[in-house]
Amino acid sequence: MERQEILDGLLEVLKTIRTIDPARLVGVTEETDFLTDLSTPSTELINIAAKVEHKFDIEFDDDDIDHMGSKVKDIIDLIIMVKARSENE
């Protein structure tokens, strides 16, 4: 799965997050920070992770979430890593 494809899927998820202003999603890049650029409440990151699991048919471990950064690229990296892990299991 290409990074752009993941980013597109992630944007679809973000459009369903009530606390994110849709106007801020225009021009989102991998460097966009959920906390500082999108003003996402810290609790919402967990909700986003839960929706990402469903969207990409993956399952995060506790440790994955512990070490998840707050930038879009961090989530994309995590999705790629978890997908690769599940394929190797």
Next chain:
Amino acid sequence: MITDRATYLDIIRNGNLVGIDPEQMLLHGPTKRYVDKYLWHSPNKGIVTRYSPTERDVEDHFGIFRGVDQVEAFAQASTVSCATFLECRKLNCTPAELKDMFIPAFISIGNVNFYNYLEYGDTFVCLGNITFFKWRQMACSGRIYKIPRGFDVDDYFSDFTEERLLKYDISKDFIQVAELFDITGRAIKIELFKKPE
């Protein structure tokens, strides 16, 4: 106080918090621990605790137990106690061992509405519903009720049920003091909490 590790682990695997001394579950205290006793607990659903504010708790505050301390009491009773129990169950360890790995952190507080007050001499119960638990983050919602003086609240909740918790099906003699939503906490790994600068 349970001192035998095997007994404690058996309770965590197969039982619940009723009968456990809150001192053994909560990092908080002694002066900032706002749970005297666990009255009822269903590990995946919720909990009921009781607490009686001390003279120290109401000092310099008109003899009234502060609203922020009610939120703290509810968080200790619900999110911290319930998540600690489930994480111990998952990792097969005691709360004392968990303390060496994680720090409980407040993540957010949703709406909180107050309807009455609590003063020295009162006893209150926290009824907490678990609304979310994943990745070591738990959210609970629930209510705080003042108990009539002289009422045997321990006995009252001895046969409580999940159905009654969800409906707040309790005695009309209890006075609702507060309703709290989405009290959210998370266990953070100590090494992440204390990152070197």
